[in-house]
Amino acid sequence: MKIGESIKRYRVKPGDKVDLAAWDAGDCSLFSGGKIESQTVFDELRDELQALQKVLYAQNKHRVLIVLQAMDTGGKDGCVKHVFSRVDPQGVNVKAFKKPSEEELAHDFLWRVHPHVPGNGQIVIFNRSHYEDILAVRVKKLFGDEVWKRRYRHVTDFERMLAEEGTTIIKMFLQISKDEQKRRLESRLANPAKHWKLNPDDMSDRARWSEFQKAYEDLIEKTSTDQAPWYIIPGDRKWYRNLVVARIMVDTLRGLRMDYPKPDWDPASVKIV
């Protein structure tokens, strides 16, 4: 898989206009083979991710926050499962955000999010996030428009603070096409073992597909910053989506130029008797 510069094509630069129709959810142009051929490359990436996470944990210095957003069936759960399957669970937390509780709604929208941000040496993955408090609030008209409009600034302020205090932030929108969502919903419907993943809300959200796309476009445009960039990941092919996410993770962690901490004593001076 081509790496480095080329993976940046999925990154939204601050100020870029975002037109999701111009992004191909079925794209797999950075890999020359198909699903079968991708397996070896994916394995290598997972091994490197595992090794990098070990240093991150040992060094106990950097904090890494991954935000995953997608339409229903977009692949957030599958992505976490496959990309992070070999990483030491002690250093990686996944925090899923559901519909806010009454107590959560009685506070500012970042109140339930902040306690879960990563500390030193940790990777935290947000499966949904504070961005739902813009997206869902806007499309489902849960509060007046002034509320979600103000929140663009609130999230960029919040993420600036996190970044300046030492957190590396990567935000990924797993993009799928409306046709692919239809296939995945039908497949869930046909499989009783997957009915727990279905929700009547998914259908009403699907009915508002274009409103959600518009909401995502504005959101990504207004909140993709140097400190906390958005990536739009082609998600129709799961193997390619996983490959790209793993690649971004590895590039990001490499970029931290980490090293195992040096002991502040001389190992040669130790005698074990």
Next chain:
Amino acid sequence: MKIGESIKRYRVKPGDKVDLAAWDAGDCSLFSGGKIESQTVFDELRDELQALQKVLYAQNKHRVLIVLQAMDTGGKDGCVKHVFSRVDPQGVNVKAFKKPSEEELAHDFLWRVHPHVPGNGQIVIFNRSHYEDILAVRVKKLFGDEVWKRRYRHVTDFERMLAEEGTTIIKMFLQISKDEQKRRLESRLANPAKHWKLNPDDMSDRARWSEFQKAYEDLIEKTSTDQAPWYIIPGDRKWYRNLVVARIMVDTLRGLRMDYPKPDWDPASVKIV
């Protein structure tokens, strides 16, 4: 006690320069009598505060955050004890922030603060606060200068978000003179029952009095906003300090124009058989 407009003399307007030497810690000019005469007025204020807090709690709509900062012996504990002594403890939480733990230091500085902000219907008092992460970090040189300088923006961003999401924020610096601090420290030293409140750090902080004053001046200048104003409270006379704090609390809660919530059923229609 003169109220309303006149109490605003203690409020620092955005953009005001702050020279603490020009503020008189011994001021008691808004009250014509002395300590004895103040008692009746103070009692009335406490009664009104109690009544206002009841509505705040019942209405379950507004959130009120009080930030108290002061030099050692400045009267934060005493102020909380006297002003809020009659308020229903169920609706008022006091959160004291001590030296951050290792786990807290392994996160952004607002991480330990955010979980304690008030929810609907609540008053929360911060006894010390996120402002210590600017003041102490600056004067004691705990991190590089760039860290505390960035944090002015972080706290104003944070407080803007809280305010726009529905929180009323009042910040109070209880100002005492260096002479008054000497008297209070000596009095603590002379009283074994108060030795638990003494800390060798207090003496080294006192030795850096002028650096702390400068740090407070900059901090108040840079973080007094319309959404989260600072008040500089004359603190040398405890009775006057309490009177002013109670007055500000009452004026602030009155300003919310609260009302008991109307039931969404008709009480006249209820028959208790």
